[in-house]
Amino acid sequence: xxxxxxxxxxxxxxxxxxxxxxxxxxxxxxxxxxxxxxxxxxxxxxxxxxxxxxxxxxxxxxxxxxxxxxxxxxxxxxxxxxxxxxxxxxxxxxxxxxxxxxxxxxxxxxxxxxxxxxxxxxxxxxxxxxxxxxxxxxxxxxxxxxxxxxxxxxxxxxxxxxxxxxxxxxxxxxxxxxxxxxxxxxxxxxxxxxxxxxxxxxxxxxxxxxxxxxxxxxxxxxxxxxxxxxxxxxxxxxxxxxxxxxxxxxxxxxxxxxxxxxxxxxxxxxxxxxxxxxxxxxxxxxxxxxxxxxxxxxxxxxxxxxxxxxxxxxxxxxxxxxxxxxxxxxxxxxxxxxxxxxxxxxxxxxxxxxxxxxxxxxxxxxxxxxxxxxxxxxxxxxxxx
Numbered sequence: 001x002x003x004x005x006x007x008x009x010x011x012x013x014x015x016x017x018x019x020x021x022x023x024x025x026x027x028x029x030x031x032x033x034x035x036x037x038x039x040x041x042x043x044x045x046x047x048x049x050x051x052x053x054x055x056x057x058x059x060x061x062x063x064x065x066x067x068x069x070x071x072x073x074x075x076x077x078x079x080x081x082x083x084x085x086x087x088x089x090x091x092x093x094x095x096x097x098x099x100x101x102x103x104x105x106x107x108x109x110x111x112x113x114x115x116x117x118x119x120x121x122x123x124x125x126x127x128x129x130x131x132x133x134x135x136x137x138x139x140x141x142x143x144x145x146x147x148x149x150x151x152x153x154x155x156x157x158x159x160x161x162x163x164x165x166x167x168x169x170x171x172x173x174x175x176x177x178x179x180x181x182x183x184x185x186x187x188x189x190x191x192x193x194x195x196x197x198x199x200x201x202x203x204x205x206x207x208x209x210x211x212x213x214x215x216x217x218x219x220x221x222x223x224x225x226x227x228x229x230x231x232x233x234x235x236x237x238x239x240x241x242x243x244x245x246x247x248x249x250x251x252x253x254x255x256x257x258x259x260x261x262x263x264x265x266x267x268x269x270x271x272x273x274x275x276x277x278x279x280x281x282x283x284x285x286x287x288x289x290x291x292x293x294x295x296x297x298x299x300x301x302x303x304x305x306x307x308x309x310x311x312x313x314x315x316x317x318x319x320x321x322x323x324x325x326x327x328x329x330x331x332x333x334x335x336x337x338x339x340x341x342x343x344x345x346x347x348x349x350x351x352x353x354x355x356x357x358x359x360x361x362x363x364x365x366x367x368x369x370x371x372x373x374x375x376x377x378x379x380x381x382x383x384x385x
Contacts (some may be wrong), residue, residue: 010065010066011066015244026245029237029240053234058244062244063198066182070218073221075213075234081213082108082175087231095144096121096136096140097145099125099351101175105146126155126286129157142170143161146175147174148178151303153278155291155294162192177195180196180201180330182296183254192216194214195214196211196214201257202330206331208243208246255297257330263371264302264375266282279298280295301365302366307360312385316362316381317338322369324336327342333367337364344357
């Protein structure tokens with residue numbers, strides 16, 4: 001197949017070709033743990049399921065194409081992918097992390113890798129790059145950021161960070177989960193490594209757990225590929241198949257998520273019950289202009305502050321009928337999450353307070369339902385308070 005550039009076309013075709021044996025248009029599920037060899041130590045393609053699988057090969061080819069990468073590696077979860085990156089760190093090294101980061105990422109860094117004498121420093125990366133230079137040390141090895149961040153939807157200038165990290169000789173890794181490959185391309189902006197929790201938008205149906213790393217650096221790829229093989233946190237073939245199926249509709253789904261989120265955010269801005277509505281597509285967002293320049297769309301997450309104490313915030317969430325109160329995001333169905341007690345409960349209290357992850361903060365994952373139904377659901381839940 002000739003080179004494809006349009007992401008809508010890539011979603012449907014990248015990594016997928018008719019089965020050579022039967023010409024099946026869908027990639028088969030190669031549910032096998034081992035492979036027959038004609039001669040000792042000389043497998044045709046694969047020797048053992050942990051090391052490789054044809055269904056996973058197709059998925060990784062597709063994921064790489066979506067991010068404009070030479071290579072991709074698929075993992076059993078987003079955190080397994082992050083843990084693989086952590087295996088690159090040397091004992092005694094220093095890592096800079098954006099302060100408003102997913103709670104599970106921060107927990108992994110603070111509670112697992114910190115015991116190997118690795119220092120993780122959480123800093124606000126929305127400031128000018130010149131203000132970030134002071135944080136780099138001789139032993140800084142990695143910068144980890146999200147953009148948009150979880151849950152406050154801060155936008156970090158990836159190109160500026162890439163310039164800074166290259167000057168410092170440091171790896172720049174970007175968690176691109178919230179934007180998806182449809183709306184942001186960190187590698188094209190200069191990042192060394194992109195991570196996705198494919199559980200979210202790429203999976204898109206709240207039925208798969210998975211993670212992925214995409215990159216162009218061959219040396220870095222070989223190191224991470226060895227971690228994938230040696231540590232073994234890989235997807236099952238059925239999960240790879242389901243992810244390939246989901247990718248086919250990714251571009252279409254993301255457009256609906258974004259359209260609904262924009263309308264939803266604008267509607268909630270008009271409701272006096274909300275003291276703040278955070279969405280990169282709103283002109284009121286502090287980094288709206290940067291988001292317009294850096295992203296091709298604003299995605300489907302809207303965070304808000306409800307003028308109420310925790311008891312009423314909880315009652316509001318329980319009163320919702322179309323939105324479901326649940327962890328995660330990025331599925332076709334709309335979800336509401338309370339970061340303070342759910343996704344970010346593991347964040348140290350003082351850091352939560354300083355960031356503003358408080359009892360009044362809610363995070364909406366806007367699905368593909370009729371947006372008028374979503375707005376009406378919020379209105380009826382508010383009326384019951």
